[in-house]
Amino acid sequence: MKILYLFKEDDLRSKIRNPNLDACDVIVIAVKYLSTRDDIALQYEVLDKVKNKYNKEIYLLIDRPLEEKDKIAANLYFPLLIKQNYHFLFSDFYYFIKAKEYNALEKMIYYSPTLLLNSYEIETLKQLGLNKFIISKDCEYNGYLNILENRKNCQIGMMCFGYPQLYMSKRKMLSLFLDEHRDIKLNGQKELTLKESSRAQYFKIHEDNYLFYIFSDKIFFPSQALKDFLDRGMEYFFIDSSFINENMPMVELVRKALNGESVQEENFSSYLLNQEIVYGQD
Amino acid sequence: MDKIELLMPAGDLTRLKIALLYGGDAVFIGGKHFSLRAKASNFTLEDIEEGVKFAHSLNKKVYVTVNIVPHYRDLEQIEEYLKALDKIHVDALIVSSLYIISLIKKLNLNLEAHVSTQVSAMNQETLMFYKSLGATRVVLARECTLSEINVLAGSKITEIEVFIHGGLCSSISGRCSLSNYMVSRDANRGGCAHSCRWEYHLYQDNQLVSQDSFPIGSKDLCGIKKVSDLIEANVSSLKIEGRMKSAYYLAKCAKIYKSVIDSYYNHTLTKEILDKKENELNDMENRPLTEGYLKQGEITSNDLIHVKPHNVKQRYLGYVDDYDEITQKATIIRKNDIRNGQKIKVICYDQEDFIIDINGLSDDQGMLEIANKTENIVYFNSGRKLKKYYLLEEIE
Known part of the structure; x- marks a missing residue:
C-alpha cells in the first residue's frame, strides 16, 4: 500500500519541510505543460531537486488532455522522463501509444x-498491457468494492483526500469575466469560489494557462470506507493537496483511517461514495 | 470523393423519419438503456428495427448511442443488447466505453464502433489507440479548432465526425460532474441537468465580487459557414446535436445543412446563400448561436451564455399525419395554436415550400375557430395536396 501526495511548487521554495511530504510514501509531481495542475507544476529541469530534498519515490502527473499543439511539449519531455525511474499518472491515450513504443507500459498508471x-x-485495459489504475472519483462505494473483488494481477488506487x-x-x-x-x-x-444563486455551496475555481476548473465545495475524505478498501486490496491512496493548507496533517489523517481509527468527519464529504445509481429524471 | 454525411439526431420514430426525409444521411438514436439522453423519448428495440428498415429503404443509416460511462451495474445485459442491435442491422454504435468497443469484436458482430465525443479525442495518437481496438470512426472533442480538425481528419487514421450544430457542453466532454454533484443527476449516465447554464456569482474570501452573474454555459453551435472547410478537411460526417429537439427543428436543420452541402458539391455555394441560411438558423428555437472553436481566433465572452431570458420563437404549428385526396382533408398532429382562416407555410421534403389557407378547422369535438388546447389532432381543408410529415409553420 502506498499513500501518494501531490507536491506543490511552493514546497520546493519553502525552507520549512512539509510534514505531509515526509510522511507520504510517494510524491506526485505535476509536470509543467502536461498536467491539469499547471499552477503547482514543476519544470522538468527541477524534478531532481524534489528527489534530493525528500528522497521518496516519485510519480509524475501528466493528466491534461492533449491537443495536437500540446504534443510539442509532450514529444519533448515524455521521452526524457520515460527513461528515468518515474511512474506516470496519465489520462490521454497519447501516452499509452508512446509508452508502448518505449516498451514502458509498466510505468503507466x-x-x-x-x-474508469x-x-x-x-x-480491457489490462489486455492492452496496462496494470495500474486509479479509479475515477465518481465511483460509488459498491463500485469500488466490485472493482476490488474482481481485481486480478493489477494494482488499483483511488483519490482518497x-x-x-x-x-x-x-x-x-x-479571464473572460475579468x-x-x-x-x-x-x-x-486565492479563495475564489462560484456560488449558484439558489444554493449555499461555494465551489472552488481555478484557471491556469490552459483550462478553467471548478472543484467541489468540500474536501472528499471517505474515512470510514478506506480501511475496507485497503483490506480488499486497494494499493494507491492519492491525496490531492490542491487548495489545502499544508498544516493540515493529510497523510496522518489518511493513515489513521487506513488503520481503522476514527477521524473527525464534520469538515469532510464522502462526495458520491454513498450515492445510489443515478440516471436521468424527467 | 465521398460526399460528407449529414448526421441527424432523433428522439423517436417520427423524428427519425422526418430527419431522414428532410436531408439527413444518417440518424443517431438512443435505446432505452446505455444511452446519454435519458430525457429523450428513447427507442424500444422494435422501434429501432422499424427505424433501421425505414432508413435502409432510403439507403441511409442508423447509429445507436451506447455511450454512457458505465458503472458496474450499468453493464448488465449489455451483450444481449448488442447482439439484438446487430441482428436488426443497426449500422454502428456510438460508444465511450473501451469494454463495449471490445465486445463488438469479442461477440463477432457486424456493428461498427464510433467513438463518442465523451472521450474527448483531440490528437492522432488517440485516434490510433481507438483504431487499434477496432473503432472505425471517432467523434472529435468539440474543443478542436478548424486547423486541428484539418490535421486529424487529414491523417486518415479513422473516419472523423465533427459537431456542426446544436447545444455545446462548456466543459470538456465527459469530464463534467457538476450535475451529478449538485442535483444527483449524472451527465455521464444520461441525466445532465445543464448546471452550466444556471446563474453563478463570483466570490473571493466569501465576499461577493460582482453583482453580475458569472457565465459558464456556452451558446449553441452553428457551423453553417464552416461546412466547406470541413468537407475540404476530409471530415466524414457532420453531426447535428439535439435528440430532444422537435421534428420541426430537425427538419429545418436537415434541410438547411443539406442544401448547403449540396450547393458545395454543385459549385453553387455563395456567401449570399450562407448568410441567408445562417439567418434562418438564427431564427429557430436555439439559444443564441456561436461558431465555437470552429471560428478563427479565440473564444470570447460573447460565446458564453449570459443568464437572461431568451425568447424562443414558436413558429412550429404541427406536422401532417394523413391526407385524404378525395375530401382534401388533412390530419394534423398539432404542436402550437392554429386559427381557422390563418395563412401558413407548408415545409416539404420533396418540393418547394408553399403557402396555404386553413379552412374548416376542426377536431374530434367539432368545428374550431382556434385550436389551442394541449397538443392534439386537428383537421382542415388545405386546398392543396399534402403528404405525411410535411411541416406547418406560422408566417410572421
Whole structure:
C-alpha cells in the first residue's frame, strides 16, 4: 500500500519541510505543460531537486488532455522522463501509444477523472498491457468494492483526500469575466469560489494557462470506507493537496483511517461514495 | 470523393423519419438503456428495427448511442443488447466505453464502433489507440479548432465526425460532474441537468465580487459557414446535436445543412446563400448561436451564455399525419395554436415550400375557430395536396 501526495511548487521554495511530504510514501509531481495542475507544476529541469530534498519515490502527473499543439511539449519531455525511474499518472491515450513504443507500459498508471468506473474497463485495459489504475472519483462505494473483488494481477488506487474536480473547460471563464469587468481587482486566485444563486455551496475555481476548473465545495475524505478498501486490496491512496493548507496533517489523517481509527468527519464529504445509481429524471 | 454525411439526431420514430426525409444521411438514436439522453423519448428495440428498415429503404443509416460511462451495474445485459442491435442491422454504435468497443469484436458482430465525443479525442495518437481496438470512426472533442480538425481528419487514421450544430457542453466532454454533484443527476449516465447554464456569482474570501452573474454555459453551435472547410478537411460526417429537439427543428436543420452541402458539391455555394441560411438558423428555437472553436481566433465572452431570458420563437404549428385526396382533408398532429382562416407555410421534403389557407378547422369535438388546447389532432381543408410529415409553420 502506498499513500501518494501531490507536491506543490511552493514546497520546493519553502525552507520549512512539509510534514505531509515526509510522511507520504510517494510524491506526485505535476509536470509543467502536461498536467491539469499547471499552477503547482514543476519544470522538468527541477524534478531532481524534489528527489534530493525528500528522497521518496516519485510519480509524475501528466493528466491534461492533449491537443495536437500540446504534443510539442509532450514529444519533448515524455521521452526524457520515460527513461528515468518515474511512474506516470496519465489520462490521454497519447501516452499509452508512446509508452508502448518505449516498451514502458509498466510505468503507466491510468488516471481518468471520470471514465474508469468498472472492472470490465480495467480488464480491457489490462489486455492492452496496462496494470495500474486509479479509479475515477465518481465511483460509488459498491463500485469500488466490485472493482476490488474482481481485481486480478493489477494494482488499483483511488483519490482518497482532496477537492474533487467537477468541471474542466478550455473556455477561460475567469479571464473572460475579468476582461468584461476591468474595474474588478482580485487578490490573485486565492479563495475564489462560484456560488449558484439558489444554493449555499461555494465551489472552488481555478484557471491556469490552459483550462478553467471548478472543484467541489468540500474536501472528499471517505474515512470510514478506506480501511475496507485497503483490506480488499486497494494499493494507491492519492491525496490531492490542491487548495489545502499544508498544516493540515493529510497523510496522518489518511493513515489513521487506513488503520481503522476514527477521524473527525464534520469538515469532510464522502462526495458520491454513498450515492445510489443515478440516471436521468424527467 | 465521398460526399460528407449529414448526421441527424432523433428522439423517436417520427423524428427519425422526418430527419431522414428532410436531408439527413444518417440518424443517431438512443435505446432505452446505455444511452446519454435519458430525457429523450428513447427507442424500444422494435422501434429501432422499424427505424433501421425505414432508413435502409432510403439507403441511409442508423447509429445507436451506447455511450454512457458505465458503472458496474450499468453493464448488465449489455451483450444481449448488442447482439439484438446487430441482428436488426443497426449500422454502428456510438460508444465511450473501451469494454463495449471490445465486445463488438469479442461477440463477432457486424456493428461498427464510433467513438463518442465523451472521450474527448483531440490528437492522432488517440485516434490510433481507438483504431487499434477496432473503432472505425471517432467523434472529435468539440474543443478542436478548424486547423486541428484539418490535421486529424487529414491523417486518415479513422473516419472523423465533427459537431456542426446544436447545444455545446462548456466543459470538456465527459469530464463534467457538476450535475451529478449538485442535483444527483449524472451527465455521464444520461441525466445532465445543464448546471452550466444556471446563474453563478463570483466570490473571493466569501465576499461577493460582482453583482453580475458569472457565465459558464456556452451558446449553441452553428457551423453553417464552416461546412466547406470541413468537407475540404476530409471530415466524414457532420453531426447535428439535439435528440430532444422537435421534428420541426430537425427538419429545418436537415434541410438547411443539406442544401448547403449540396450547393458545395454543385459549385453553387455563395456567401449570399450562407448568410441567408445562417439567418434562418438564427431564427429557430436555439439559444443564441456561436461558431465555437470552429471560428478563427479565440473564444470570447460573447460565446458564453449570459443568464437572461431568451425568447424562443414558436413558429412550429404541427406536422401532417394523413391526407385524404378525395375530401382534401388533412390530419394534423398539432404542436402550437392554429386559427381557422390563418395563412401558413407548408415545409416539404420533396418540393418547394408553399403557402396555404386553413379552412374548416376542426377536431374530434367539432368545428374550431382556434385550436389551442394541449397538443392534439386537428383537421382542415388545405386546398392543396399534402403528404405525411410535411411541416406547418406560422408566417410572421
